[in-house]
Amino acid sequence: MIVGDIMTKDPVYVRETDLMTYARQVMRDNRLHGLPVLDENDRVVGMLDVQDILRIRSNRSEVTVGGYASESPLITPDMEIRDAAKLLFDAQQNRAPVVNSSTDKTIAGILSDSNILQHVRLTKLPRKTVDDIMNTKVTTAYHDDTISGIWGNMLDGKYTGVPVISHAEEVLGIITRSDIIKAGFARTGNRSSDFHDSLSGDAPKVERMMSTPLYSVSPGTLISKAIEAIVHYDVGRICVTDDKKLMGMVDRFSLMKECLAVQGFE
Template sequence: MKVGQIMSKDPVSIREDDHMTHARQIMRDNLMRGLPVLDGEQRVVGILNDQDILNIKSSKSNVTVRGYVREYPAITPDTDILEAAKQLLDAKQHRAPVIASTGDRSLVGIVSEVDILRNIEPTKRSPKTVGEIMTTGVRTAYPDESIAKLWSNMLEWDYTGIPVVSHKGQAMGIVTRSDIIRSGYIRTASSNTQGSSTGDSPKVEKVMSTPLYSVSPDTSVSEAIQTVLERNIGRISVTNDNKLVGIVDRYDLLKACLKGTGFQ
């Protein structure tokens, strides 16, 4: 199957000379994690992701997108979806612009991990259970911690989502970068990470998503993929007797599906 068969057409984009505050608003309004960046001739020059948005502290800034543009995989409509998956994994990107051809960098679509996961299945050589691919020793947050502290940890650890547990270790929910950006607390959190007290910062319980969708370590990779797709979530917690023992994200699931394909 080719990328042209699964990509989203007419994607939202931004120009490299637009302000980052404008890009932040577009990503917030459209619930996006990646935004294609075009030059003055409407050619793709890169992609802007939510990690870049985190670096903008002010609600008013003259900083432009140009300085934050990241390289992107050269994916065209004729690229095989398994090759596209490998390129996304190698680039550590959740989505990528689709260009008309390697010689014509016009934007014709966008392809994401979700698009690919909907159209592939684990192979005979893929890991069978979530327990084989999950990340253990997961860093967590408490519901009564400040959002400023959580935000600082997200930046330091380069995490896109952090599970929330009770002080007894019971799984409760999860907070993602998108949750904080959509909540409007991003400026408060960002200013507090610049040296101000975190005492007045809202608490994590104000923005965490509940219920926490979870699976057990012996859940099949196929079932985990279906859960992630049906719930439209980027990661799923792995619990045992409601105790958090690991986490699996779309990156892990995509990587598992490439096992034995020649593209891993």
């Protein structure tokens, strides 16, 4: 199977001359995690993602998209899925524009790790469980932490999502970069070096913006079942829990790595 069979066609995009405030609004309104960036001739110049949006700390009208577009791997519609998956993985990107050819850089679509995981041959995967691959060093936030205390850490640490726990250490939900942008709090006045720091002021609490219900799997869940869960719930990561206690996390990136190791693509 090739990229053209699974990519998202007619993607929403922005131009390099558009304002970042406009790009932020487009991303928020369409619930997107990334936007292709085109020049005046409709050629792809890069990709703008949530991390780039979070780097903007003001409403200055002169800040344009062009300076924030990140270089993307060259992916074309006729490329095999496994080859495109490796390019995404090597570039450590979750999505990339698909251009018509190596000489025609006009946009044909967009390919994400979600597109790829939907076409994994689950039967080819080893009977490996998530506790073999999960990240056990997970940064968390308390439900009554402030958003102003979390967003700077999310930006600096490049976290895409942080589990939210109670003071009894039970997992309640998850707060993501997209949640913050959707709610309009991508820019806050204060930054904290500690997720568990209490800040004064009018910043809303994490519990107001966190995503619920919490989607989770147990440590003994097969990798194939974790992929099914992530695809079904359309989430970028899933918590690994045992009796409401957080044991770790697995995300699309780590699952795609396992698929690449066994060439488990259609």
